[in-house]
Amino acid sequence: MAAPLGTGALTEGTGQEKQDTQEKEKPIPPERAEEAKLKAKYPNLGQKPGGSDFLMKRLQKGQKYFDSGDYNMAKAKVKNKQLPSAGPDKNLVTGDHIPTPQDLPQRKSSLVTSKLAG
């Protein structure tokens, strides 16, 4: 939401942005101009502004999916061959790929003292 300026608080060049937008016919609020830019780049962006998508993503932080059934089936099928290994980005385990313990990034606690204490 556009916050009204407090009494006498200095701002930095707000007056300028309105003239900087592409359309010069009428002044478009900078936020709307930015929104138009975003929608132009990503036409499929959800209708709900802000909203649940971000919140759900926020709540699901840390979720790592592992299906032991898939894993064991894959192991059984390829028992004589190498398991399909992770792609170039070892940190991203995608849906098509069966995650193996080797693929998941190692979670080790820091054994090193913080550099702030150095």
Place this chain on the structure above:
Amino acid sequence: FLGAGGGNDIQWCFSQVKGAVDDDVAEADIISTVEFNHSGELLATGDKGGRVVIFQQEQENKTQSHSRGEYNVYSTFQSHEPEFDYLKSLEIEEKINKIRWLPQKNAAQFLLSTNDKTIKLWKISERDKRPEGYNLKEEDGRYRDPTTVTTLRVPVFRPMDLMVEASPRRIFANAHTYHINSISINSDYETYLSADDLRINLWHLEITDRSFNIVDIKPANMEELTEVITAAEFHPNSCSTFVYSSSKGTIRLCDMRESALCDRHSKLFEEPEDPSNRSFFSEIISSISDVKFSHSGRYMMTRDYLSVKIWDLNMENRPVETYQVHEYLRSKLCSLYENDCIFDKFECCWNGLDRQVEFSELHIVMTGSYNNFFRMFDRNTKRDITLEASRENNKPRTVLKPRKVCASGKRKKDEISVDSLDFNKKILHTAWHPKENIIAVATTNNLYIFQDKMN
């Protein structure tokens, strides 16, 4: 500007910088919280690697009256470790989200530190003497053969080199399904609250196996989720009052005397929005990333993406003051959304109590920005200043030069244009000494300490 000279303006000078110089920052070294204790003698930092480092201010040197004591490492320990919740397939980060100090009651110091799921009470104590002269034990700890003892002596305490030990005294676990964003100690000094995205729990500092849920905003159907809790804090004086902020820019004040579950707020602070200005970004940038009461409890300050707002607890319908931190970013929201910077959570803080002025209301607020800039706003003079935390400015007792960002148009000399700002250099965490004009400013992996130039 503040610091432009004259009167009571503070002139900030570089004092110290802690941390590695190299640009290649290890993730574990990213500072995630900074907090002074109640006397200001101790300064704690937490990082993404789950470590806590505590600095102690050295006693003022009577001969060097032109500078206050420096902060040196006092204690460091591993507070939290990474965990994996196998039942939920959930990786739990060791990152320290918040540290809160308890007021000192005895020789030891206590602090609460929390990651996403578990809060720990740490005791930091000093040991400067050790017992010597046992009858049945050698000095190295080996037991003596009792038959060889012919005389008895009384063991005595002898001085030893100071050792500072940190030990976990309480572990408050398994009370949060979602990620803890705040902890706040009650003014009764017996209880504290912890808040995650959807719930707030009340704990007693002595009791780890029970926690009371006091706020629950989880909808019956998660599809209907529209809002999460972003921060929470107890009122500094009223032990039954607390506030929590939301991702929609609202703050709710609750009174625990009203009911066991404070789902119905006593007060709702919300600034009305101009519907014609609404955009895709409106809700995201209105999300409150921090809320802090003033020491009197009369006011509270909130930080959203672009501004700091001061609220009078007696007025719910709008803030009494709004300060623009970096309004020039409003026309960059598209790229800030694409690089995720729009989700950065900046904190804010009040100045310390002015010990010269009794009953002074807090009048300066400080918050961080990008390019390692941080901002201060003086509520009395309505002046503001932008300063930079950089190793290039590290001449002690030289006043920091104010910075200016040029939003558009012709850039003056010494100004920096918006497009040249480094958005990877963010100052999210700052802290102000409770009693003196000393501030701690955390860049990504360095901690800067600035002091005002004493005359």
